[in-house]
Amino acid sequence: MRTARLYWIDPYISDFNAKVEYINGKEVVLDGTYFYPQGGGQIYDTGTISEIRVVKVRREGDLIIHTLESEPNFQVGSVVECKVDWSRRYKIMKLHSSAHLLYYAMQEEFGEECRPASPGLTDDVKSREDYIFKEKIDLQRLRRVEEKVNTLIAANLNIHTWSEGETRYWKIEPYPPMLCGGTHPKKTGEIGAVKVSRGKKPGAGKERIEVTLLA
Ligand SMILES: [Zn+2]
Known part of the structure; x- marks a missing residue:
């Protein structure tokens, strides 16, 4: 079966x-x-x-x-x-995909200064992603992360997903593919604008970054 x-x-x-x-x-x-x-x-x-x-x-x-x-x-x-329940699932799809965009934006802004901790969780309200930081997080730079995510959304990029054997991939240009078996919209523009904020601290040396939909 x-x-x-x-x-x-x-x-x-x-x-x-x-x-x-x-x-x-x-x-x-x-x-x-x-x-x-x-x-x-x-x-x-x-x-x-x-x-x-x-x-x-x-x-x-x-x-x-x-x-x-x-x-x-x-x-x-x-x-x-x-x-x-489509309205719930569509919100989850948008928030889940914005977590991918957050990953790229965090890499670009903070580079080696942070790395993803345990896998995050997206529901229909927010996406929560935990990062390990070497230094205290600079909130001005987190604003730039939010701008980058919203720029990727506004660019209305095609989201490609495909299978290779049992493995699923996710990709937007020009970034390398990521492993992901989740569900995603066809284009980043569908996500609409998002807010990126600092959540409750999940532990020493860690920061929780949360994404919510503005629309
Ligand atoms: Zn995904």
Whole structure:
């Protein structure tokens, strides 16, 4: 058994039908899904399957497991109507992609003075990225990081994503590709303007940089 990861084929599809492959209590596996499971610094999608709330989505090996709010009203073999909560997912896509842009802007502004710490997490409210800093962070320079991110967004660059075997890649010109299995819009302009700010300090020598959408 294997769930087709349809969100990689078209991250803009939110309404779809799928065949139920497996049910265990409130957990459901479909033959293919557009629901993104938690991973790669991006939170899981929510929505409905056969009008029952999907409260969590996770990946286990080749399977994507949807946890429903209540027991399914369908059986294995049923074809069910599925809806990803699109307004939430689209915000996550935009914020998640702005975390990639933040990475480049941080590199350009701070270079060797900082490096990414543990993987960040993006939900539909903000993207949180932790960096290890050699010196105290200069907030004037963080303003320049915000400007750089917004310049990359305003340039409306094409976002390329592709698979090589099991590995997914993300790229915008002129930067080198990054490994990423998340979901992204087609162009950076879709993100709209963002605010980059300093979050609650996650530990000694570390800074949490947060990105929120202005629109
Ligand atoms: Zn990504």
